[in-house]
Amino acid sequence: MAPCETWDNAILACEVQTADQHFPMLISTKRIAPGEGNTWFIKVHGTEFSAEFSTKYPKTLRTMTYRSGRPQSWETLDIGYASAYPAITGGIFEFGFSDSILQMIAAFCDELVYGADLRQPFGCATPEETALHHRVLTAALESEKTGQVVRLS
Numbered sequence: 001m002a003p004c005e006t007w008d009n010a011i012l013a014c015e016v017q018t019a020d021q022h023f024p025m026l027i028s029t030k031r032i033a034p035g036e037g038n039t040w041f042i043k044v045h046g047t048e049f050s051a052e053f054s055t056k057y058p059k060t061l062r063t064m065t066y067r068s069g070r071p072q073s074w075e076t077l078d079i080g081y082a083s084a085y086p087a088i089t090g091g092i093f094e095f096g097f098s099d100s101i102l103q104m105i106a107a108f109c110d111e112l113v114y115g116a117d118l119r120q121p122f123g124c125a126t127p128e129e130t131a132l133h134h135r136v137l138t139a140a141l142e143s144e145k146t147g148q149v150v151r152l153s
Contacts, residue, residue: 039054040054084103084107
């Protein structure tokens, strides 16, 4: 055993308040995770539907729909490769790092040229979203340091 000084491993228990919803959200971040190498994942566990995606298995989407009176079971869908913007890499090939960089540049150019009328359903991260992200992580550091709940205003 050795002491761990990796301060950016965190589990954040949050409450989200929007104009029409209030719900709990658990955010787990791990800079170092055993058995993982640059893996990003998202897990959404809802009351009617759940979904999971990991860059470790980039062609796989796991979903679960809750059906009354039926057992809960995960379904696995092989989603294959389809880029948001047309690319020279064909659908039968594996999506790679260079493809992801080109997709990010295309998304930026799309939003730059078309503004709110861009061709994709989601825009690039905004400065306001980035600032909020920093506020959440700063609150997590403060909470770890003081052992108290830190509220975002």
